[in-house]
Amino acid sequence: MKIEKVIKSETKLPLPKRTVLNIMYTQNVQAESFNELLKPYELSPEQFNVLRILRGQKGKPANMCVIQERMVAKTSNTTRLVDKLLLKELVTRKVCSENRRKMDIGITKKGLDLLLELDPKVQEHETGYAKNLNETELEQLNLLLEKYRGE
Amino acid sequence: MKIEKVIKSETKLPLPKRTVLNIMYTQNVQAESFNELLKPYELSPEQFNVLRILRGQKGKPANMCVIQERMVAKTSNTTRLVDKLLLKELVTRKVCSENRRKMDIGITKKGLDLLLELDPKVQEHETGYAKNLNETELEQLNLLLEKYRGE
DNA sequence: AATTAACAATTGTATATACAAGTATTATTG
DNA sequence: CAATAATACTTGTATATACAATTGTTAATT
Incomplete structure (x- = not known):
């Protein structure tokens, strides 16, 4: 799902804002499913x-x-x-x-x-998400995130 | 900074776990600096x-x-x-x-x-982070995140 | 039309988190 | 070696968040 749809925005967001939100939302999705996983174990x-x-x-x-x-x-x-x-x-x-x-x-x-x-x-x-990308794409994603943080 | 360094891991993490952590950490970094920004305004x-x-x-x-x-x-x-x-x-x-x-x-x-x-x-x-990547890379990052979520 | 269900928002409560202040121990320094 | 500073952890407090229960209102059903 595109991020604009997630936040119900009719207009396409500028790329920097789009990226900020995309990272935030992806982490949210990930965290939520991880939470579900742990819940039965309190x-x-x-x-x-x-x-x-x-x-x-x-x-x-x-x-x-x-x-x-x-x-x-x-x-x-x-x-x-x-x-x-x-x-x-x-x-x-x-x-x-x-x-x-x-x-x-x-x-x-x-x-x-x-x-x-x-x-x-x-x-x-972990692999559930990872399987949506091939290995090259995963490496690419990691690289881009590191570069994005600019450390 | 590579994610292994962030969590002080001596061994290279498997790619799926690496990606999960990288997303989590990137969001953390981003959120923290945004928090700083808002703090003076309570x-x-x-x-x-x-x-x-x-x-x-x-x-x-x-x-x-x-x-x-x-x-x-x-x-x-x-x-x-x-x-x-x-x-x-x-x-x-x-x-x-x-x-x-x-x-x-x-x-x-x-x-x-x-x-x-x-x-x-x-x-x-927003642009502070975005400027670490060129426009193609930013588009790429957004695309990969959406694909990663698999929605 | 009365009863039941669905919806929108609020409140209660328990837990979590952030931040500052406090305590105990060890290291530094004049 | 006494005084001070630094370190490691804990505690207090205020605020935030999650989840369930509750209230008030509207919609659906019989």
Whole structure:
């Protein structure tokens, strides 16, 4: 669906505005379907993200600031995110022995099992969109987005 | 900046996941800078969006459901958004005479003036990103995003 | 015409997020 | 080595958002 149709605009938008909206809307669509996927598991996307970061640590616990810097959307409240995961017994938290200001956050067996269960569904979500483009187009899209951000 | 660097991943991500994250991150970057732009005016992006929709009506008032369907992110609470704008006297609200279930929302002079003041800054924000790509690339990006959504 | 269904908007509530201030610990510096 | 600064995390508070339930109004059905 063209973006003009999404926002019910009769006139064709100027290209810069069109692009801004297209990116915004695409992310919205993507996020929404991801949310649906997670809903039965009562995980928010951010909580899922934290779990995946922890698994990526391969046993080595992560500090709060490490988690924070690895998240796509740098949320301002990792503490409360981890609180929620603790309640569900998906992670562990203890004071870091080397630096008592820091916290060691680890993922539990239950957390790993949950991720394992989610893996195929997440994969499906990702490839579901990706299959709409061929490999060259996907590479192109990634390239254009990076260039667009201008970093 | 490559997306792997953003999330501090040492290994190259598979293309589908890479794309999902790239879209998410690009939207984040864009949204953040737009937020910065609006902050001095104490407007949230959603509030701004509503104002712009109302201006687009060219005098003709809009009902709640019209506003809702024109928003990029279909928020679940247009009422409270409009409440906020009312408090700032940027919009008016009265019961629709033809159908008393509906509300007629209009933009005030003050609202129009605010938009007028914002226009150049918003334009700058949009073209700021757009100038990182040439016109062909921009068209390409829009096309790929639409195709990616697969609608 | 009375009853039921559908529609448009609002309100309640629980949860999430943003931002600032606070606490505890470690590092720096005069 | 005491004082100050910096770091890592937590907490408070105000606002935002999601979702369900509610209210008031109009349309459809019997």
